[in-house]
Structures are given as C-alpha cells and as structure tokens.
Amino acid sequence: MRLGLTHMGSIDVAVRAMARELGVDLVIPPPTTQRTLSLGVKYSPETVCLPFKLQLGNMIEALELGADTLVMPGGPGPCRFGYYHKVHELILRELGYKFHMVTQDHGILYIVKCVTNGASTRKVITAFRFGIAKLNTLEEVERMVHKMRAVEWDKGEATRIYRESIKAIDNAADYGALRQAKQEYLHKLMSLPTITSPAPLKIGVTGEFFIVIDPFANMDIEIELGKLWVEVRRPTSAGEWVKLNPFIHALKLQEKDKAHRAAMPYLSRHVGGDGLQSVGEKVLHARDWDGIVHLEPFGCVPEIMARNIMLSTKEGCPVLNIIYDEHTGKAGVISRLEAFIDMLHRKKKRQVEICV
Numbered sequence: 001m002r003l004g005l006t007h008m009g010s011i012d013v014a015v016r017a018m019a020r021e022l023g024v025d026l027v028i029p030p031p032t033t034q035r036t037l038s039l040g041v042k043y044s045p046e047t048v049c050l051p052f053k054l055q056l057g058n059m060i061e062a063l064e065l066g067a068d069t070l071v072m073p074g075g076p077g078p079c080r081f082g083y084y085h086k087v088h089e090l091i092l093r094e095l096g097y098k099f100h101m102v103t104q105d106h107g108i109l110y111i112v113k114c115v116t117n118g119a120s121t122r123k124v125i126t127a128f129r130f131g132i133a134k135l136n137t138l139e140e141v142e143r144m145v146h147k148m149r150a151v152e153w154d155k156g157e158a159t160r161i162y163r164e165s166i167k168a169i170d171n172a173a174d175y176g177a178l179r180q181a182k183q184e185y186l187h188k189l190m191s192l193p194t195i196t197s198p199a200p201l202k203i204g205v206t207g208e209f210f211i212v213i214d215p216f217a218n219m220d221i222e223i224e225l226g227k228l229w230v231e232v233r234r235p236t237s238a239g240e241w242v243k244l245n246p247f248i249h250a251l252k253l254q255e256k257d258k259a260h261r262a263a264m265p266y267l268s269r270h271v272g273g274d275g276l277q278s279v280g281e282k283v284l285h286a287r288d289w290d291g292i293v294h295l296e297p298f299g300c301v302p303e304i305m306a307r308n309i310m311l312s313t314k315e316g317c318p319v320l321n322i323i324y325d326e327h328t329g330k331a332g333v334i335s336r337l338e339a340f341i342d343m344l345h346r347k348k349k350r351q352v353e354i355c356v
C-alpha cells in the first residue's frame with residue numbers, strides 16, 4: 001500500500017512522523033501550487049468550494065506519484081465536507097485512476113488497520129503521540145512567530161526562522177531532538193531585534209478551518225498581517241482539529257470548546273463546519289482583540305450564516321470578511337487588509353484621545 005496524503009497546513013509533519021514509526025509507505029505530493037489549484041478547478045464542479053478543489057488537486061498529484069490508497073475524512077451537518085470523499089472518488093475514477101479510497105464510512109477500526117500497516121494498538125498509540133507532539137511543538141513555535149512578526153525590526157526574519165524550524169521539527173527522530181529543536185528556534189525568534197513602539201494591534205483570524213490554517217489557500221494572510229505590524233491570534237490549528245476529531249474521541253483527547261458555548265445566545269445549534277466556532281470566537285475575544293479577519297471559501301454555507309450573525313452581535317469588535325475562490329487576487333486581499341488595519345489604528349487613536 002502506498003498511502004497518498006493531501007496538504008492541510010503543516011499536518012503533513014505529524015503524518016510523516018506517524019508513517020515513519022509504523023513503516024507506512026507515504027506519498028506526499030509537492031507543496032500546493034497554482035498547478036494544484038488548476039487541476040482541482042479543471043475537474044471539479046464549478047460551484048464547490050476552494051478546499052474541495054485544492055484537495056482534489058492534491059489527490060491527483062499524489063496519484064501521479066504512485067499512491068494507490070487515499071484517506072478522506074467526512075462529517076455530519078450542513079457542510080458539504082461530509083460528501084467530499086464520495087464526489088472526489090467519482091471524479092478520480094472517471095479520470096481513469098485506480099486506487100482504494102478509505103473514508104469514515106468504513107468505520108474507525110477499518111481505517112486504522114488500513115493506514116497503519118496492521119501495526120499493534122500499542123505501536124499505533126506511540127506513533128500517534130509522537131505525531132501530536134510534533135504538531136504541538138510547531139504550534140508553540142508558530143505562536144511565537146505571530147508575536148515576533150508584529151514587532152521584528154527586519155521584516156521577514158521571523159518567517160525565515162519559522163520555515164527552518166518546520167524542517168528541523170520534521171527531521172526530529174525522537175522526543176529529545178524535538179525538545180532541542182523547539183528550544184533552539186524559540187530562542188532564535190526571541191533574540192530578533194524588535195521595535196518597542198507603537199504597540200501592535202491584535203487581530204483574530206477565524207473562519208473555515210482549511211482556509212484559516214492553509215497558507216496557500218489564504219494567500220499567506222498571517223505573513224501579510226505581520227508586515228502591517230499586527231500580532232495574529234488564531235485559535236484554530238491543525239493540532240486542535242486532530243484532538244477534536246471524533247475518530248479519536250475514545251482516546252479522550254477531545255477538549256471543551258468555550259467558543260461554542262459563547263455563541264449560544266446568537267446561534268443555538270451546530271450549523272456544520274466551523275460556523276458556530278466563528279461566532280463564538282468573536283463573542284469570547286471582543287475585548288481582547290482589536291479586530292477580526294473572518295476567512296471563508298466562496299459558497300461555504302456555515303460561514304455565510306456565521307458572517308451575518310457576527311455583524312449583528314452586541315460585542316463591538318470590527319470584522320473584515322474575506323471570501324476566497326480560484327479568482328481571488330492577492331493584491332486585492334492586501335489592499336483590504338491595509339484599509340482595515342488603517343481603520344483600526346484610527347479607532348484606537350480616537351479611544352486614546354477620549355481617555356486623555
């Protein structure tokens with residue numbers, strides 16, 4: 001079996017670690033590029049969302065490299081994500097590819113057996129824990145990167161160090177090497193020359209999970225915000241998604257979601273995807289954040305509902321909504337970010353003047 005992987009943020013680092021431990025032959029397509037998007041757009045229905053198209057493009061590239069097995073999760077609710085694997089499989093078979101598609105419809109035990117090369121339960125748990133440890137380390141370094149991008153003297157240094165850290169964490173063969181990589185790159189980040197004034201704005205980035213965590217999909221929005229002297233606060237992460245995944249609920253890794261409870265006065269039920277989370281994040285952090293950038297793929301039903309509710313909550317935190325599809329231009333996204341940040345700076349200045 002040659003297991004094909006699709007890209008989603010830095011989750012490939014964790015999956016690669018698990019595959020090494022379990023002896024799984026993993027096929028990882030090249031980093032997502034315009035070719036990936038073009039392939040996905042060419043063979044996808046026109047009205048499906050950007051994550052669907054990017055995932056399809058990744059699958060085609062993995063199959064081109066010799067993958068014979070693909071894994072695609074699903075989910076309940078109004079979000080069309082629960083049907084992705086069925087449509088992906090249909091499209092790929094019509095294109096002539098021969099492969100085995102493993103989905104949650106087969107059941108968790110079947111999935112584990114297929115993708116872990118028949119390893120023992122103990123070995124699976126050991127490999128899983130090491131993969132999660134790598135994700136947690138990446139996220140810790142990433143949080144520091146968000147802080148340093150906003151205040152670094154030489155713009156781009158924090159991003160360069162972060163990219164180096166991803167390689168070091170990926171190459172770490174054991175927990176000792178992983179701790180060493182974390183300490184080394186956190187130290188490098190904290191040692192960067194910084195500016196001390198003015199204090200950076202704190203902007204929350206929320207929205208549909210895939211768009212939020214995938215740099216290609218969101219056009220490196222976190223880097224662009226850092227260039228504007230903004231400290232990004234992003235509650236959503238690949239590691240958190242893995243812990244919340246219902247597949248591993250039995251391992252008791254599921255965490256309480258405060259955002260869901262905070263959203264209840266405005267949205268009393270799950271609407272699929274991350275709609276409930278998006279509303280809740282605004283309610284939770286209205287006083288902590290200077291503004292929110294809400295990201296969604298075009299046509300995303302849960303985020304359409306969340307977007308309209310977020311604008312009408314009593315918590316008065318400014319929200320910039322950005323919708324992505326294959327026609328979105330980076331220059332337009334940057335222009336909107338610049339205007340939004342300028343507005344927030346003016347608002348903050350007025351508040352200071354009133355206080356004085």
